[in-house]
Structures are given as C-alpha cells and as structure tokens.
Amino acid sequence: MIKIGMKRLAKNPNAARTLPPLPFEQDGLDTARKVVRSWAGYAPTPLCSLSDLAAELDVGAIYFKDESPRFGLGSFKPLGGAFAVSRALSRALTEETGNEDPDLFSDKARAFAAKMTITAATDGNHGRSVAWGARMYGCRCVIYVCASVSQKRRDAIAAYGAEIREVDGSFDDAVRKAGETAASEGWHVIPDTSDGETVVAPRDVTQGYMLVVDEALEQLKGERPITHIFLQAGVGGMASASAARFWQAYGENRPVTVIVEPDQCACWYESLLAGEPVAVTGETDSAMAGLACGEVSLIAWDVLKTGADHMVTLGDEVVEPMMRYLAQKGGDARPVIAGETGISGLAGLVATASNPDARKALGLGPDSRIFVINSEGDTDPEAYCRIVGKSAEEVLSQ
Incomplete structure (x- = not known):
C-alpha cells in the first residue's frame, strides 16, 4: 500500500x-x-x-x-496556451480586416501571423504549449524561463521554433519580464496567470x-x-x-x-x-x-x-x-x-x-x-x- x-x-x-x-x-x-x-x-x-x-x-x-x-x-497545457494564441491572432486579424470570424489557416492569416511575436513565461509545459500554438499558426515565439527549468524542458520548447531567454530569479520574475518586454516591443503576451492588469490572454x-x-x-x-x-x-x-x-x-x-x-x-x-x-x-x-x-x-x-x-x-x-x-x-x-x-x-x-x-x-x-x-x-x-x-x-x- x-x-x-x-x-x-x-x-x-x-x-x-x-x-x-x-x-x-x-x-x-x-x-x-x-x-x-x-x-x-x-x-x-x-x-x-x-x-x-x-x-x-x-x-x-x-x-x-x-x-x-x-x-x-x-x-x-495545449488547451490553454495554444488556444490563447489562436484567440490573440483572431482578435488581431479582426481588428485589421473587420472580419469577425477569420480563417486562421488561410494564406492571408499566415502572412499576417508571420509579423506577430508571441511571448510567455514558463516553468516548462505552458511555454511548450504556446510555442506549439505559435508554430501551428505561423507566429514568431519567444519564451522566458527561470534558471530552475531543466534543459530537457527548454529543448522541448525550442523544438517548436521558439527562442528561449533565461531570467534571473523565480517563475514570477520570468512572468514580469515577459510582460514588460511585450509592452515595450509590441508583442502579444500569453501568460497563464493574471496580475489584474493583463486579463484577456x-x-x-x-x-x-x-x-x-x-x-x-x-x-x-x-x-x-x-x-x-x-x-x-x-x-x-x-x-x-x-x-x-x-x-x-x-x-x-x-x-x-x-x-x-x-x-x-x-x-x-x-x-x-x-x-x-x-x-x-x-x-x-x-x-x-x-x-x-x-x-x-x-x-x-x-x-x-x-x-x-x-x-x-x-x-x-x-x-x-x-x-x-x-x-x-x-x-x-x-x-x-x-x-x-x-x-x-x-x-x-x-x-x-x-x-x-x-x-x-x-x-x-x-x-x-x-x-x-x-x-x-x-x-x-x-x-x-x-x-x-x-x-x-x-x-x-x-
């Protein structure tokens, strides 16, 4: 027992x-x-x-x-991170074209997605999901990790084409860094947590x-x-x-x-x-x-x-x-x-x-x-x- x-x-x-x-x-x-x-x-x-x-x-x-x-x-995690990538792309396309229900796998959507950068912080699985979703829809992806994230988990994220950036400190520090960078660079941040300011994703x-x-x-x-x-x-x-x-x-x-x-x-x-x-x-x-x-x-x-x-x-x-x-x-x-x-x-x-x-x-x-x-x-x-x-x-x- x-x-x-x-x-x-x-x-x-x-x-x-x-x-x-x-x-x-x-x-x-x-x-x-x-x-x-x-x-x-x-x-x-x-x-x-x-x-x-x-x-x-x-x-x-x-x-x-x-x-x-x-x-x-x-x-x-794909149910969350990759789904949120789809929603971010859909909203951006609607704002650009006025189409309320865009086909995210069309050539036009993929050309638009190629200009988007998706970012997130992760301790492993969320980043892998976001990277998988970004690759599926054709977006650039940057994932922030803290030092405790194992190399195998980093490699699994990078396998989907994401750039990995390490942050000093904890997971919560990586979350803040991803949000700050997204705000300054015009990227789309996909956190799996909300501080009350970032809400939609x-x-x-x-x-x-x-x-x-x-x-x-x-x-x-x-x-x-x-x-x-x-x-x-x-x-x-x-x-x-x-x-x-x-x-x-x-x-x-x-x-x-x-x-x-x-x-x-x-x-x-x-x-x-x-x-x-x-x-x-x-x-x-x-x-x-x-x-x-x-x-x-x-x-x-x-x-x-x-x-x-x-x-x-x-x-x-x-x-x-x-x-x-x-x-x-x-x-x-x-x-x-x-x-x-x-x-x-x-x-x-x-x-x-x-x-x-x-x-x-x-x-x-x-x-x-x-x-x-x-x-x-x-x-x-x-x-x-x-x-x-x-x-x-x-x-x-x-």
Missing part, C-alpha cells in the same frame, strides 16, 4: 456553494470547443479508473483524467483548460456524481477552470474541492486563509515544478476564493513514490505515465485519505467518488526514467 504524508491541511473560511459570476467570455467555452476540436490530432484524453487504489484507500471510486497523451505534448488560457473537465463530464455520463475533486494548483489556472466547470454542471451540489500545493510555495493555502491574495516569497522551487509559483492568478482567485473548500500542502518527498506507484499499478485498463507535477493532485488524495483526522475533515469514505487530473506525463524523460527506473515506453509496454 502506498503511504505518504501531508504537511498542512486547512479549511477555506470563505467557501460557498452559490456559483459566482465567472471571469470568462459568455460564449468562451463554446469557442474553445470549436477551436480545439478543429486541430489535427484532437481526441478526448482517457478517464482512467484506479480501482486498486480506491480499495486501498477505502473510497468508492477514483477517476484519473490522464492528460499525458494530449496532442503529443505530454500535458493539458490569461482568461483565454483558463477558459481553454475547462475542456479537461468538459470532456470528463461526457465520459462520466451514467455514473453517480463526483463527490470530491483534488486539484493541484500553481497559479491556479487549471484548478479554477476545473472547479468552475464542475460548479456549472453540478450547481450547489458541486464536489468538495481540495487544492493541493507544495508546502514551500503554498500561495493558495496562505491566500485562502487570509481571504485575499498573498504572495509567498523565498525559496519556491519544488520537485513539482509546474506548481513552483508564489503568486495566485487573479482570474483564478475569482473562482477559488469561494469555490475551494480545503487546502492541503505536501512535501517534495511524495513525488517519487507516487510516480513509481502509478508506473507499477496504472489504471484498470492501461498503464499510466505521470510526471512530477502530474501526480500531485492524486498525492493530495492519498495523503489525506490515509490520515484519520484529514479523512474526517474532508468527508472521505466508502461512498466517495473522486476526480483527479494527471496534468502531465514524462515531460522530462530523463528525470522520469531516473525516478521510475524505466522509460515511459518501457512502462507502457508492460
């Missing part, structure tokens, strides 16, 4: 059941469906049942939405992420409702999008929503307790690299300030045993490849379900039906092989 511990658990004092006005375009989800489903290679990602783990934890069911096959990029990113749960709701038709969701949060884009889509579908009967973070950069834990966004400073690097963020996105805040029920923090020591467990056990129908960030929501479930006090606080029991997202696969293949002892290809061939 897998055994890992948590660091801290708290209840959000401002949690509510009434759906607030969501910070998205009214027709944004329909637009995201139309655009993303039109891309070559689109297919809904698998929804795996982890019945062995559910039995170990004495819960009713665990549904694990596996984003590792998404468009061959290894994570859910991060709103598009978050809107696109809603498709993860949108697909899952279709896959769950005929099943009993989900009772709990465990969502890993860095700046909060995926977590807020997922919580919002379940909230739309379930209304006041929405699932108990648990936010999972590394303990050293738990900006959501601190912010939700304080009732306002709080920046976490100091050493924020984490083995869960996609969550190594010290500041919440204000777009995500609009959802999670009342849409999150509990917050749990984890130490980096949970990463390797969880990755090995999934490589060995997988889901009921297939092996599961999960990276360092990808396992964190599930790790939050394991840590709390194994703790009697936490289990009681969250209402976990034999009737619980839990939804978790595997947000990435082996996005750093060398690290994955070192941790698991096998490559992803070897695990999948088992």
Whole structure:
C-alpha cells in the first residue's frame, strides 16, 4: 500500500456553494470547443479508473483524467496556451480586416501571423504549449524561463521554433519580464496567470483548460456524481477552470474541492486563509515544478476564493513514490505515465485519505467518488526514467 504524508491541511473560511459570476467570455467555452476540436490530432484524453487504489484507500471510486497523451505534448497545457494564441491572432486579424470570424489557416492569416511575436513565461509545459500554438499558426515565439527549468524542458520548447531567454530569479520574475518586454516591443503576451492588469490572454488560457473537465463530464455520463475533486494548483489556472466547470454542471451540489500545493510555495493555502491574495516569497522551487509559483492568478482567485473548500500542502518527498506507484499499478485498463507535477493532485488524495483526522475533515469514505487530473506525463524523460527506473515506453509496454 502506498503511504505518504501531508504537511498542512486547512479549511477555506470563505467557501460557498452559490456559483459566482465567472471571469470568462459568455460564449468562451463554446469557442474553445470549436477551436480545439478543429486541430489535427484532437481526441478526448482517457478517464482512467484506479480501482486498486480506491480499495486501498477505502473510497468508492477514483477517476484519473490522464492528460499525458494530449496532442503529443505530454500535458493539458495545449488547451490553454495554444488556444490563447489562436484567440490573440483572431482578435488581431479582426481588428485589421473587420472580419469577425477569420480563417486562421488561410494564406492571408499566415502572412499576417508571420509579423506577430508571441511571448510567455514558463516553468516548462505552458511555454511548450504556446510555442506549439505559435508554430501551428505561423507566429514568431519567444519564451522566458527561470534558471530552475531543466534543459530537457527548454529543448522541448525550442523544438517548436521558439527562442528561449533565461531570467534571473523565480517563475514570477520570468512572468514580469515577459510582460514588460511585450509592452515595450509590441508583442502579444500569453501568460497563464493574471496580475489584474493583463486579463484577456490569461482568461483565454483558463477558459481553454475547462475542456479537461468538459470532456470528463461526457465520459462520466451514467455514473453517480463526483463527490470530491483534488486539484493541484500553481497559479491556479487549471484548478479554477476545473472547479468552475464542475460548479456549472453540478450547481450547489458541486464536489468538495481540495487544492493541493507544495508546502514551500503554498500561495493558495496562505491566500485562502487570509481571504485575499498573498504572495509567498523565498525559496519556491519544488520537485513539482509546474506548481513552483508564489503568486495566485487573479482570474483564478475569482473562482477559488469561494469555490475551494480545503487546502492541503505536501512535501517534495511524495513525488517519487507516487510516480513509481502509478508506473507499477496504472489504471484498470492501461498503464499510466505521470510526471512530477502530474501526480500531485492524486498525492493530495492519498495523503489525506490515509490520515484519520484529514479523512474526517474532508468527508472521505466508502461512498466517495473522486476526480483527479494527471496534468502531465514524462515531460522530462530523463528525470522520469531516473525516478521510475524505466522509460515511459518501457512502462507502457508492460
């Protein structure tokens, strides 16, 4: 049986059941469906049942939405970054031509896109998504990274034609640098976080992420409702999008929503307790690299300030045993490849379900039906092989 511990658990004092006005375009989800489903290679990602783990934890069911096959990029991120690139190009073309629904793959659009520069900051997967989207539509792309981003992740971004620029400091410093450069150079910045000033592109990113749960709701038709969701949060884009889509579908009967973070950069834990966004400073690097963020996105805040029920923090020591467990056990129908960030929501479930006090606080029991997202696969293949002892290809061939 897998055994890992948590660091801290708290209840959000401002949690509510009434759906607030969501910070998205009214027709944004329909637009995201139309655009993303039109891309070559689109297919809904698998929804795996982890019945062995559910039995170990004495819960009713665990549904694990596996984003590792998404468009061959290894994570859910294309739904956000690449979608936001399409929206930036579409709006620019509409402003230029007056056409409200331009064909982004026309010769005229590609000639226009070739004059655009798209930029973003990343700790790995978002930059890869933005670069992939920029290449798909024919835009120039510049991606900012901090020093902690591995060379393999940089190479994966550069493979899509992006220029990589390193920034001193943290991920949050890279975000600021990308925004400042875009403003001075006339570039289009695609952040996956919002400081309240840059709103449109991060709103598009978050809107696109809603498709993860949108697909899952279709896959769950005929099943009993989900009772709990465990969502890993860095700046909060995926977590807020997922919580919002379940909230739309379930209304006041929405699932108990648990936010999972590394303990050293738990900006959501601190912010939700304080009732306002709080920046976490100091050493924020984490083995869960996609969550190594010290500041919440204000777009995500609009959802999670009342849409999150509990917050749990984890130490980096949970990463390797969880990755090995999934490589060995997988889901009921297939092996599961999960990276360092990808396992964190599930790790939050394991840590709390194994703790009697936490289990009681969250209402976990034999009737619980839990939804978790595997947000990435082996996005750093060398690290994955070192941790698991096998490559992803070897695990999948088992």
